[in-house]
Amino acid sequence: MSDAEDYATSCCESDCDNSDGDSIDAFENEEVEPDDCGASSLARSSTQVITKESLLSAQRQHLHTVMELLQVAEQHARTLLIYHRWDVDRISAILVEKGKDWLFSEAGVTVSETRDLVLSMSSSPVTCDICFEDVAPTKTTTMECEHCYCNDCWTEHFVVKINDGQSRRIRCMAPKCNAICDEAIVRKLIKVKDPNMADRFERFLLESYIEDNNKVNWCPSVPHCGNAIRVDGDVYCEVECACGLQFCFSCLSEAHSPCSCQMWQLWEKKCRDESETVNWITANTKSCPKCFKHVEKNGGCNLVTCICGQAFCWLCGAATGYEHTWSSIAGHSCGRYKDQKTERAKRELHRYMHYHKFYKGHTDSCKEESKLKASIQERISILESKESTMKDYTWVMNGLYRLFRSRRVLSYSYPFAFYMFGDEFFKDEMTTEEREIKQNLFEDQQQQLECNVERLSKSLMEPLDELSEEEIRATRMNIINLSVLVDRLCHKMYECIENDLLGSLQNTTHNIAPYKSKGIERASELSIWWDSGSSLRNMKPITDDSCRHAAGNVT
Structure with missing residues (x-):
């Protein structure tokens, strides 16, 4: 037995003999893991499963908190939350540190109580600054930033933005205006033109709670289970979805602790691709200077011959003649050259193996x-x-x-x-x-x-x-x-x-x-919570197609 084995055995025996009674009692009282993957946790988990049914409820919780904190409408609360990636604590901190005006301005929130007042008092046609057509005041819309354009131009603007994937934060058409358009107006105008696109717009707003949230990720299961996971603490953690999949919340790979995400991604690539095959070829073969096929040496002599008939020096790879002695090759001399690249490749391959x-x-x-x-x-x-x-x-x-x-x-x-x-x-x-x-x-x-x-x-x-x-x-x-x-x-x-x-x-x-x-902690199911004044109560549930779309974004 080697010294290392003696050392390991002695450490094992001494540590095992010194186990105390308190630890044993704690082990015996440890709860056996349930066989049922759907069993709920006895205590509140720091991770929650968000299903298709509870996604709206999860979003409403955050919206309600910000609406109460800032006394703003739902649309403004959503704009603030999307901009700050649904981080309520960050919004509270900025409010205290820099004030409400800065908070609103940075996120593109404009609160106005006088919108449409001037136009409602006039029946004269209004010239749209986009299409330059004269339209009736009833066929125009004024945003809270007080920019007014015809409904047709607004609608086309919304359609373009939704198709470009910018539906969560549609800015006003006016040059250099940072204001975010009222989602109720977007919904109303789009629904007239294309009800299906209006449903897409609703779904994108709903999914923003997952797509734009640092604390929420889709479960990377294949096929996709339709669930998302929300963490309350550190995002560098490993979680288990209700479907039974365990994964790293930060990088969505399989659970890989104690590897960091950067280490694991490189290791996966190293094990998956052909980099180590290339290392072996580099370490053990040389390219023929004539046909460029890789040749492996099977003897001690440094003069090798390819199957194409070309003789070359194994040390430097240069073409040579056939006549040689133990110290020289006809028509060639490369000295005592040592291929450092080959030696390094051999060491790296041996280490990896x-x-x-x-x-x-x-x-x-x-x-x-x-x-x-x-x-x-x-x-x-x-x-x-x-x-x-x-x-x-x-x-x-x-x-x-x-x-x-x-x-x-x-x-x-x-x-x-x-x-x-x-x-x-x-x-x-x-x-x-x-x-x-x-x-x-x-x-x-x-x-x-x-x-x-x-x-x-x-x-x-x-x-x-x-x-x-x-x-x-x-x-x-x-x-x-x-x-x-x-x-x-x-x-x-x-x-x-x-x-x-x-x-x-x-x-x-x-x-x-x-x-x-x-x-790894199993995420508990998020309880469904409704606000009595919810304007989203009748929203259509997220469809299976959208779940597949979301899973595709993750991978």
């Missing part, structure tokens, strides 16, 4: 261990049918869920290490000595976690239904101790990443989703 091997190994193990659930439940059923003093076997399922979580953390820790200690992000952030110290610190913790995860996996594979009651009790204590220890090691690894690794960076910011002992 190391981290990918462990990443894929733990990912594959996680898939295999997911099959344990059915067999363990079957064994528990057999044990519960026997006459025994032990009746509570929740510790088995708790241990299994702990294994799933810790295995996932371990799997994604390898892509994190690949970029944390590579040159892609932090080349200028650490000296060689600092990098080596931090890498050793991280790998020590990674090694301890890996060792105990494997021990937990082995313990959970014990045939409990074939063991004696005394052996079951010993297995129970072993699984509980290892589960508590693995959870503690995961916490320590995240503390190391956040404080010692990412926290010490000066020029780069990488955020990771926090570790949670109970796993």
